[in-house]
Amino acid sequence: MMIDMKPLELSKRGACPEVYSFGNDFSDHMFSQNYTQGAGWANAEITPYHALTLDPSAAVFHYGQEIFEGLKAYRTADGSINLFRPMENFKRFNRSAKRMVMPEVDLEFHLQALKALLSIDHPWVPEQAGASLYIRPTMIATGKKLGLGASDAYTHFIITGPAGSYFKGGFQPVSVYIADQYRRAVVGGVGEAKTGGNYAASLYVSEEVAKQGYSQVLWLDAVNGKYVEEVGAMNICFVYENKRIVTPALSGSILPGITRDSILKLAPALGFEVSEERLDIQEILADIKSGKITEAFGCGTAAVISPVGKLCWKGTDYVINNNESGKISKQLYDELTGIQYGTREDRFGWIEKVEI
Structure with a gap:
């Protein structure tokens, strides 16, 4: 099928304003x-x-x-x-x-x-x-x-x-509230589809916890209310003992993120172990408390990698890595953005060039 481009005027260099707001300014x-x-x-x-x-x-x-x-x-x-x-x-x-x-x-x-x-x-x-x-x-x-x-x-x-750059004040960790009452999606539903209703279902809790100073909501499974699924706009990963990266296995109610998949492919090439598992939130919290979990981060298109500094469960904060961004999170971020902006080797053939 041909694309009708009509008599369009090419956007001129400088058409992108110097000051813009994501989601409010659009191209021509x-x-x-x-x-x-x-x-x-x-x-x-x-x-x-x-x-x-x-x-x-x-x-x-x-x-x-x-x-x-x-x-x-x-x-x-x-x-x-x-x-x-x-x-x-x-x-x-x-x-x-x-x-x-x-x-x-x-x-x-x-x-x-x-x-x-x-x-x-x-x-x-x-x-x-x-x-x-x-x-x-x-x-x-x-x-x-x-x-x-x-x-x-x-x-x-x-x-x-x-x-603009997702990190206005540098590569800083975010705080995440674990939803202990409300649920976003159920296996067999539409959680693995990128449809607006999934995001609408998350707004109530997101707005409420934002008032308490939390940036994101971590959702648990809708059947048992105990297994980790994903963070509002991102998938979630945990780093064990500075060498193993673990993320929840796709269950049918988790969005299969492109950045998540990229990390699962890239991290082993950088010398890290990766695994997809069913993660019990109580075990995650215990592993944070014991120090087995040394880092946590969200991953998605917007931020690429967003370090998580603390999780809140029923009023108690569980601090990860002294609420500081970790070296593995930063290494993955630098590697992925380097590929995207063409400053690092595209070893997996992920880049598609646009002719201009």
Whole structure:
């Protein structure tokens, strides 16, 4: 399928403002295409960024058929642009679509569409150290439907916007509150899909613990309320005795993170042991208290690696590594960001170049 780029004016160097706010400032253009049952995908085009017009009965409003992804474009020292493992995001996009009874998007076409968009809006990729262009592919159900059931029409679009360095005050640890009453997702549900409802389900606890000074919420399994799953916007990892990295095994209610998978592949090449296990929160807390756990960190697209300085369980704080960032967390962060920005060897072939 061809992409209609219409008579578009290329974004000019300097179009990215010097001051911007992640999630509030967006690039000049967007990609979109529409799907109708029986006809498939059509009307693929890149247009100026604009508002969407939807019928009040659109299924996305009433039954939550919606999925999205998050990835970034990185400006390298020579001015070129890197994408980090974009196909993995697009594969996950399709897995989410299948779970939410939505049409899949051809992987190669998805990448082609993104590259075409970036070829126009490449001046929006920031040049500041640690900054990047955040990319949000999304699909929503647009069919006019109040009866319960899958929609017969969908819109798929990609928007982008500049994102500054995640760590404003340096590579500092965050504090995490363990949810002991509320649950986010259950095995057999949609926890492993990147759909908006999962995040909506987390907001109540996230807002409440933020008032107490905690940055994130660590969710436990919904059946037993004892096994570690993930932190709100990230997967979670624990370092044992400065050599072994352990993360919760994917259970069907945990989002399979691209950064998580990258760490599982990269860490052994750096000399660390890795394992995916079912982690009992009481054992984790005991191992923090005894000193067996020497570091903990979250991992995801936004922060890449975010060190965790303390966990709170029912009013008691369990401090990790004296509430300081650890050397293994920093080593992984430096290695991954080095690959993304082109300053370190891409030993796994993870980088996709964008022609500009």
